[in-house]
Amino acid sequence: MSAMNAFDPRLTPARPDLASARLAGTVEAARFVEGTRHVIAWPVAPMKAQPSPEAPLVTEALFGESVTVFEITEEGWAWGQLDADHYVGWLSAEALAPLDGAPTHKVTALRTPVFPGPSIKLPPTALLSFGSRLVVTGTRERFAVTEGGFIFAGHLAPLEAKETDFVAVAARFLGLPYLWGGRSGAGMDCSGLVQVALTACGIACPRDSDMQEAALGKAVPFSGDATELKRGDLIFWPGHVGIVEDEATLLHATAFFMAVVREPLSEALLRIEAASAPVRTVKRLD
Incomplete structure (x- = not known):
C-alpha cells in the first residue's frame, strides 16, 4: 500500500478499537488482530461503511472473491478488507464461507x-x-x-485468461442500471465499470474514481477539444470518471441516465461541466 493511501479509511483496516496486526506500530488502536481469510459465498455481497442494513453501499464483493476478516459481531456483521482491491468495510457474516481451495x-x-x-x-x-x-x-x-x-x-x-481491450469490455455493460457502489450484473457506478473492465484485462485498478485518478496511467494535456483524446483515455471530473471510446463517444455509468450509456463526447463534456465542474484530469494508460 502506498504512503499516499496509508491512512485512507477506505483502504486501511484500522479503527480506534481494532486494527490489522500488520499496522502495529503504524496506527494507534486498542487491539491488533491477524484476521482470517474467507471467501464470498453469496452471488453478490454488499459492503457497507457501517454495520447497518440502512447504511449506503460502498462497493460489492462478488462470489469467490476473498476477504480478510478482523471482526464478526454478535449482530452478524463482518468487518474486513477485500483482498483484491484492499477496500475496507462491513459485510454480512452470512455471505462468508471458509477459504477452501484456490479459484480456477x-x-x-x-x-x-x-x-x-x-x-x-x-x-x-x-x-x-x-x-x-x-x-x-x-x-x-x-x-x-x-x-x-x-x-x-x-x-x-x-482464471489467468485476460481480455485485451478494456473499452470493449466496458461496452458489454451498456444498458446496465446505474447503482451507487455497484460492480455486478445488478448495476454499476462509474468507477465500478472502470474497475471491472480493467481487471478483466489483468490491470490492477483501485475502487473509487479519486483513487483511479491518482493511480492509473499518465496525465495528458487537455484543452477541452475532444479531438485531443484517444480510445481508452480516462476522463476524470470531481466524483466521476468516463472512458473515451473514440473521439466522438464516451462510455460511462452515470446517474444522469441511471444506466451505463454511450454518450456523444462533446455533449457529455458540456453537460457535466454545466452541472458540476469541468474536466479535472485525463489519464492515458500505457
Whole structure:
C-alpha cells in the first residue's frame, strides 16, 4: 500500500478499537488482530461503511472473491478488507464461507445461472456476475462442475485468461442500471465499470474514481477539444470518471441516465461541466 493511501479509511483496516496486526506500530488502536481469510459465498455481497442494513453501499464483493476478516459481531456483521482491491468495510457474516481451495475459473458472461444439475431446464439456484470466481472440479456434457452446481462452460474462462481491450469490455455493460457502489450484473457506478473492465484485462485498478485518478496511467494535456483524446483515455471530473471510446463517444455509468450509456463526447463534456465542474484530469494508460 502506498504512503499516499496509508491512512485512507477506505483502504486501511484500522479503527480506534481494532486494527490489522500488520499496522502495529503504524496506527494507534486498542487491539491488533491477524484476521482470517474467507471467501464470498453469496452471488453478490454488499459492503457497507457501517454495520447497518440502512447504511449506503460502498462497493460489492462478488462470489469467490476473498476477504480478510478482523471482526464478526454478535449482530452478524463482518468487518474486513477485500483482498483484491484492499477496500475496507462491513459485510454480512452470512455471505462468508471458509477459504477452501484456490479459484480456477472466472465468469465471462454478464451474468450466468448456476443449475443444480446438467440441464438448462432446471430452475437455477443463483446468478453469478461477470468476474465471479469459482473452483471447477470437472466437466459434464456442456457444463462445468463446481461445488455449488453446474454452469455452462462457455460462460467461463481460466482464471489467468485476460481480455485485451478494456473499452470493449466496458461496452458489454451498456444498458446496465446505474447503482451507487455497484460492480455486478445488478448495476454499476462509474468507477465500478472502470474497475471491472480493467481487471478483466489483468490491470490492477483501485475502487473509487479519486483513487483511479491518482493511480492509473499518465496525465495528458487537455484543452477541452475532444479531438485531443484517444480510445481508452480516462476522463476524470470531481466524483466521476468516463472512458473515451473514440473521439466522438464516451462510455460511462452515470446517474444522469441511471444506466451505463454511450454518450456523444462533446455533449457529455458540456453537460457535466454545466452541472458540476469541468474536466479535472485525463489519464492515458500505457
